[in-house]
Amino acid sequence: MKRTLLALPLVLSTALTTTAQAEPTELGAGFSLSGNAAIVSDYRFRGYSQTNFRPAIQVGFDLSHTSGFYLGNWNSNVSDFVFPEGNLEMDFYGGWKGDIGGGFGLDVGALYYYYPGSDSPKDGNYNNTDLYVGLSYDSYSLKYSYTPSDFFSTPDSKGTWYLDGTANFDLGDGWGLVAHVGYQKLKKQVDMDGDDIGHYVDYKLGVTKDLSGWVLGIAAVGASKDNWLPTKNGHPSGRLGAVFSVARAF
Template sequence: MRRILLLAVTLAPLASQAVPLNDDFNLDIDLALVSDYRSRGISQTQNDPAAQLGLTLQHASGLYLGAWTSNVDFGFGAATRQEVDYYAGWFWQANDDISLDLGYLQYRYPKNSEFNQSEYYAVLTAYGFSLGANYSDDAENLFGPSQDILYSYVGYETQLPLDVGLHLRYGRMDFKDPMFMSASEHFSDAYHEWEVKLTRELLGVTWGLSYIDTDLSKAECASSYGFDDVCEATLVASVGKKF
């Protein structure tokens, strides 16, 4: 749920790897296996592994549309076992170092439509740094009749020695109304999350290892997500292939 789209970071380098359909269109195919599907610091699979597939159709003008899917497990007998995201946007690249990505994203959960929601997103990337925001004004199905959500983050990517990629992110999830209750019954409407990820190309695939954490306590986590271990610090291993 609420998968982070860093399209401004990823679309530019993938353009050379995408499958060319003709002079104007490319198709990007993204396959991945992860030891835990974490979105904005929160596990979407009860800390279990996930298989993920993404397809993005890109036009030479910068317009694109696509779909992405992963298995999920929210517990409590939720019928859905799949997340399907649909997105469309425009990617503008000023030069090799500066780009802007604007788009719209829908989250769909078969058999549990009350989880469905949508977001608008914008990501500005410059010289390895990224600044992004996702805003949802239709989260009332899941979080209450008047709940809006703003997720904002900063990130940085660089190449380390031995062809190791370093990816950093620090984000804030901000809800319109209080969402989390501490053990002392203090209510809050926001939390912070962060990720440090190392990647390496080997044997034709990308291997990754992430450290992911939030500042939510066990009580705050359980008060909103129903479990006290889906917000904790964890290591996430991944392997992926892009075509």
């Protein structure tokens, strides 16, 4: 049976925007609350446009505890071309992060993606759950995400995983450099010839400038298979392009 990704509206969702750092609001009993907001010229994740190359407004909130446990919510507009009948992405996540010695940091948790009003081919709204574990050291981080169920309604895709590495460098005077590369592996996706088409590499390289808490950014973003997701008007959603952003933490 033919299985192709090109006709499936599957994406992942988390911003690639680098946000400013701000002191969280102390709530007492070890809890603190922080937030972030951004405007981006094109919402990309894992190389692919989620907004059909149009701007997005993104807002998130994080509740953390001194023990290392945290809960959060992040939201962005998306294109209903990618998620039929849907125009909003809502992410809910929780986990634990902290130092584990030797300068290393550990982050483990779960992330739930939800698209209210969308029309999934499996009935109901599009949604997805990822389990993740991440390691960080100095300016570098490595993260592994695993999907225990079908990946965004893609048939027989249980066990899909994604591995990505990111580096953030402080260049001084408010300037920063961010580099990212990831490898996506979608299970059991083959073309008519039986060749595996369920994998690709995405990449990002950008610079940021902190202006009194407002972080301006520009980055080159793309994917090795630029038409892996559905395209509109003949423009591959994963083509190499520039993404501009303005972000602030609060």
